[in-house]
Amino acid sequence: MAWLPLGLMAEIVSATDSRITFVGRAIENNGSLTFDFPATYFRVAFTGKSLSMRVTDTKRDFYAVWIDCPTSAEPTRVVEVKGCDTIVQLVLPKDLKISKKKEHQVVVQKRTEAGCGKTTVYEFITDGKFVQAQPLKEHQIEFIGDSYTCGYGVEAPSRRDPFTDETENASRTYASIVSRYFDADYMAIAHSGRGICRNAGSNIPWEVMTDIYQYTIDRDSTSRWNVAQSDFDPDITVIYLGTNDFSSSMMPDYTKFRNGYMRLLGYVKENYGEEHPVLCVASKSNEYQFRYVRDVVNNCGLKNVYYLGYSSMLHHSTDEDLGAGWHPNYNGQQKIAYAIIPYIATITGWGLQDVPVK
DSSP states (O other): OEEOTTSOEEEEEETTOTTSEEESOOEEETTEEEEOSTTOEEEEEEESSOEEEEEEEEEEEEEEEEESSOOOSSOSEEEEEEEEEEEEEEEOGGGGTTOOOSSEEEEEEEOSOGGGOOEEEEEEEESSEEEOOOOOOSEEEEEEESHHHHTTTTTOSSTTSOOOGGGOOGGGSHHHHHHHHTTEEEEEEEOTTOOSSSOTTOOOOOSOHHHHTTBSSTTOTTSBOOGGGOOOOOSEEEEEOOTTTTOTTOOOOHHHHHHHHHHHHHHHHHHHOTTOOEEEEEOTTOHHHHHHHHHHHHHSOOTTEEEEEOOTTSSOSSTTTBOGGGOBOHHHHHHHHHHHHHHHHHHHSOOOOSSOOO
16 A cells, blocks of 8 residues: 555556556556657546556656546646656546546646657556546557647747747647547657658758657667557558658758658558558648659559648648747647548548537
């Protein structure tokens, strides 16, 4: 037995307990889970009046918490995670005053990307009892992307504002919005500034997303991802990359771009099979980017690979649609989601739902 910070006797379970649902890539070690990709999340269910987690973070990350409500762009609370072997309170008695449920459902999601820190969750603690959380949903989506998929600066009030960790929010990205629309679980393998064959402002093909996609821990080439060890089995993969390849008024060599994209498609197909559908999205950053992506898709020789290209009219280049560093804010991210949803609906056969896109 152990004691909660509130002084109440606690039940403690490891992060890998079968009653807890984890969605993301992680390294398991004696019941703990270590991870750093954005949007990684837990679902935890319990009876009682409080919930905490014992955690270590290499830097300073932020987590969104939803208590007895569906995930959305507005969490119940946001908690900061930093330091070594600390107890972070996720649910307090006051959070449950309006709820008459005996069982409480909680989702805890990493808002920030790997550059903000790497988290190890050891245990969850409650003054009540843990019960079975909702398992993986019927629909599952994998996203491979850059800062747009991370939610870089999505909560900043102006496109001229500098990026801060507090303004990054994975739950306000097009990936989260699309997943909520289809009531799907999702995994985001994303890193700001990374591209297909080169990164933002660089001609050096070092640690591009084509490489990072193979890892369990971002930028750790020793942590090779083993898809066979994961219960997550996506119905579709969405690749939203290329903006950084075309950054700084540079256009990448087509052969290098094609080879990098083909390598990434090969990894996805190796993970999920030849029939697995992949939607390749080209952003509005450069009209040639769409030509590059379209040519790769049309000539890749692989089954079920599709392309989608945006024009400059996708969203406004003003504060109406942009956050920090000229990245899309929540409004801009919604517009991206609106464009992607029909493609996923058609490719997967899920169809369009009569629900809001939020």
